[in-house]
Amino acid sequence: MDLDIHNDSTDSTECVDVEQTTWVADILRNRRRIQVLIELDSVGEDGISLGSLADRLAERDHSPDFTPGERKRIYIVLHQCHIPRLSIDNVVNRRRDLITPGSRYSDVLSALLRLQR
Template sequence: MAAQEHPERERSQPERLSKDTVFSILSNQRRRYVLSVLHRNSETVELRDLAERIAAWENDVTVADLDYKQRKRVYTSLHQTHLPKLDEAGIVEYDRDRGTITLADRASELDVYLADVGDRGVPWPDLYLGLSATALLFLVATWLDVFPFSSLPDLAVAGVIVVLFAVVAVVNSYLVRRGRIGGGTSIDVLGDAD
């Protein structure tokens, strides 16, 4: 049943998802796959198509290479367990009668936990690692008197490094705080827990 069919549930839902609810929802890989598919599709997704795509990922095959059992196993668990749980939490709108699923507004509360870099850029740890490697190269070039570093005072090179780290840290802090759920710190929950 779609979330819009439960106006009393919408009124009784807390303003934000609790951390326990978030972790419970994201503890299952199939539910994370559901959210991934829905994030990639701005429109309504058919349950049959969703089940096929997830079954293909889980079995590391193309949709065309899936057998009946692989499709049915995923379809059944989505229909009976995972989609109702996501719908009840207000994360998706699941219409059982039509077999359609769309992201609900609350799904955005999970974005910080599902940071899928994909087309959006470089993961923060990789950015800091690259920045550290660059800073080390600057320091080595300064120590070896490599041009143009040989013409700069050591303090200027150190200042540039500190400013670069400060700018990246401020941007990172701003983005994390803007997307933070319940005031907690963001952690990686993209493991394979079921």
């Protein structure tokens, strides 16, 4: 079987869809990033402070009686790992302490909602 590697008839949108699917899957692979998306969805376009986000996630993970240490661990991992990653991918915007939806936020949220069905 001969393959014509010079044939340019490949549908370029197919490649974009594969890249989009891979990129979104990578974002949604982490439980903490999913929690960030859910919390951001609940507060809307106005966003949420990083401290309030850490409080909400600590309460979700450890009940309303979470310790300062539990909150601090969540704050640090959000600050050092998850928010920068989501920001680089334009899923969120971070201005000082405020986290708001980024330009690609709706793409990732839509994928998450489809997975949760």
